[in-house]
Amino acid sequence: MDGAMILEWVLKSVFILLFMTAGFAYTTLFERRMIAKFQARIGPNRAGPWGLLQPVADGLKLIFKEELIPAHADKVMFVLAPVITVIPSLIVTAVVPWGGVVDLFGRKVPLYLADVNVGLLYIMAVTSISVYGITLAGWASNNKYATLGGLRSTAQMISYEIAMGFCFVVPVLLAGSLSLVDIVEAQKKIWFIFLQPGAAIILAITMYAEVNRAPFDMPEAEQELTAGYHSEYSGMKFALFFMAEYIKMIAVSMIFATLFLGGYHFPFVDQIPVIGPYLGPFVLLAKTLVLLFGFIWVRATLPRIRYDRLMAFGWKVLFPLSLLSVLVTAAMVLLVK
Amino acid sequence: MLTAWLYVGIFLVVAVLLPAVAIALAGILAPKKSNPIKTSVYECGIEVVGPARVQIKAQYYIYAMVFLVFDVEMVLLFPWAVAFKQLPLFAVFEGILFLLILLGGLFYAWRKGALEWF
Numbered sequence: 001m002d003g004a005m006i007l008e009w010v011l012k013s014v015f016i017l018l019f020m021t022a023g024f025a026y027t028t029l030f031e032r033r034m035i036a037k038f039q040a041r042i043g044p045n046r047a048g049p050w051g052l053l054q055p056v057a058d059g060l061k062l063i064f065k066e067e068l069i070p071a072h073a074d075k076v077m078f079v080l081a082p083v084i085t086v087i088p089s090l091i092v093t094a095v096v097p098w099g100g101v102v103d104l105f106g107r108k109v110p111l112y113l114a115d116v117n118v119g120l121l122y123i124m125a126v127t128s129i130s131v132y133g134i135t136l137a138g139w140a141s142n143n144k145y146a147t148l149g150g151l152r153s154t155a156q157m158i159s160y161e162i163a164m165g166f167c168f169v170v171p172v173l174l175a176g177s178l179s180l181v182d183i184v185e186a187q188k189k190i191w192f193i194f195l196q197p198g199a200a201i202i203l204a205i206t207m208y209a210e211v212n213r214a215p216f217d218m219p220e221a222e223q224e225l226t227a228g229y230h231s232e233y234s235g236m237k238f239a240l241f242f243m244a245e246y247i248k249m250i251a252v253s254m255i256f257a258t259l260f261l262g263g264y265h266f267p268f269v270d271q272i273p274v275i276g277p278y279l280g281p282f283v284l285l286a287k288t289l290v291l292l293f294g295f296i297w298v299r300a301t302l303p304r305i306r307y308d309r310l311m312a313f314g315w316k317v318l319f320p321l322s323l324l325s326v327l328v329t330a331a332m333v334l335l336v337k
Numbered sequence: 338m339l340t341a342w343l344y345v346g347i348f349l350v351v352a353v354l355l356p357a358v359a360i361a362l363a364g365i366l367a368p369k370k371s372n373p374i375k376t377s378v379y380e381c382g383i384e385v386v387g388p389a390r391v392q393i394k395a396q397y398y399i400y401a402m403v404f405l406v407f408d409v410e411m412v413l414l415f416p417w418a419v420a421f422k423q424l425p426l427f428a429v430f431e432g433i434l435f436l437l438i439l440l441g442g443l444f445y446a447w448r449k450g451a452l453e454w455f
Contacts, residue, residue: 006347009343063367070376083356087349087352090352091348094345116341142378142390143378143380147391155397155400161404162408165412173418176422178415178419226379236367239359307454311454315403316447316452320443323440326436327433333421333422
C-alpha cells in the first residue's frame, strides 16, 4: 500500500467513469441509429460524420436548459433522486473484471478495480439501490404520472429481482465462488451459457426488467404515463436519469457477459502471444456490444406487456423456472463430483 | 481483502463527482426564469385534480411481503452455493430440501391468491 498504488486505483476509477460516460453517450447514438434502421429511417446523421457529434450536441443542449422544480415537490428528494439513481449504476461496475493481470509501465496491473470475494452479492445489493432513486423521484415530484411510474418501478423490481438472484446462484454453484474474477476463470474451458442455457435466458429477461427497458418499460410508458417517474424533470436532472438508464444497460450487459459468456475470455484470443492478455478488455467490449444490440433489437421488435401480465410472468413463470434451474445445476454439479 | 473495499470506496467518491459536476454545471449555466405557470404540476395541461399522494392499493403491500420472504431465503442460498463442492452429501440435500420448501411456499402464496393482481 503506497502512494503509487492509490494513484493507480484513482486513475482506474477515473478511466472507468469516463469510459462509462462516453459509453452512455455513444449507446444513445447507437440506439437511435439502429432503431432508425429497424424502422427504415435514417436517424441522426447531421452532427459530424455519421452523426458522431450528436451526443455532444445533446449534452450541451441539456446543460443550457432551464431546470424547474415543481412548486409542491419535495425539493431535497427531488434533487437527490437522480443522484441516487445514477451512482449505483456506475459503482456496480467496480467488481466487473475486464482483463487479467498485465504488465503496464513496468508494473503488474490487474485489469479490474476490485476483486471482492462477495462480488455477486455486492452487485445484487447495489442494483437494488437504484430503484429507490426512481421511486423517490416519482414520490417527490408530487405528480400523478410520476407517482404511478415510481410505484410500477418498485413492483416490477420486486417481481424480477428474485428470479435474477436465483440465476446468480447458478454460476456460483458452477464456479464455487462469489468473486467475479473466479467466475470468469472458471469459464476458461467452457462458458456457463452452454452448461446452463435456461438460467442464462431467464437472467437475460430479468435484466431487461431490471433496467426498465422495453418490453418492461412500464415505469416510463409514454402512451399512458407521459414520461412516468421523470415527467417533472428537465435539463441536467433529466439527463442524469437518462444516463442512469443507459449506464445500467451497459453495466448489466457486462455482468451478463461475465457470468455466462466467459467475461474477458474468448477461445484462441487468450493464446495469442505477447498481446493476448491485453486483448481482454476488447473481448469484453465486443460481448457487451452484442448484448447492447440485443437490448435495441428487443426494443424495436416487442410491444409493451400489460402490467398484471408482467407481474404474473415474473412470479409465476420466471421464479419457479429459476428455482428449477438452481436445482438442475445442483444435481449436475453433484453428478460430476 | 479490506483493500479491495478501499478501491470500491475510491470509486464511489470518484463516481459521486459525475452527478455533482453535472448538477453544478447546469446550476451555473442554465437560465433561471421561473414563474408559477412553469412550476405548476403537469397534468396534460388541465387544472390539477386532487392530490398526487393518495392511498395506494394494498396489493403492493402483499407483493412486498412475499418478496421479502423470498429475497431473504435467496440470500441464504449464496453461502450454500459457494461451499457446494466441499459440502458433505447431507448438507447438499439439506440445501435442496430448503429449496423445495421455498417452492412449496411459492405455491402456497399462489393458491392463496397473493400473486393475482385484481
